[in-house]
Amino acid sequence: MISLRRLILHNVWLKLSSIALATVIWLAIHYSIHNETGLIGPKYIPVPVSVHTAPGDTRVFRVTPHEVVVIAVGEAAAMRQAASNEVRVTADLTDFTSKEIVTRKLRAEASPDIHVLDISPAEVQVQQVSP
Helix, strand or coil: CCCHHHHHHCCHHHHHHHHHHHHHHHHHHHHHHHHCCCEEEEEEEEEEEEEECCCCCCCEEEEECCEEEEEEEEEHHHHHCCCCCCEEEEEECCCCCCCCCEEEEEEEEECCCEEEEEEECCEEEEEEEEC
């Protein structure tokens, strides 16, 4: 029968290093769970479409639809306060020359802690209303 003293002291460095490693792993997991910012989403945010034109361009455009839905994810605090003023959707019309209805892709811009996944619909129809 093995004595208690031999059971404890046999390979003591291996046992102590195992306990130390287990403690470090447990602490790393524990603090990563409690310090995690957490992502929330997806959140559906209705956003009006704005147009981007060349400087000095005074033309008026009709955009259909005038509002789109942005699907976004982000940090918990940012997503709780997410509103249409933190997410912008624009249609680039700097090179617009047509008198007909034209389809344009949309581009979304958001604060750094919000990540835009999709825009629905992704395109709008644009028509010049006045010169």
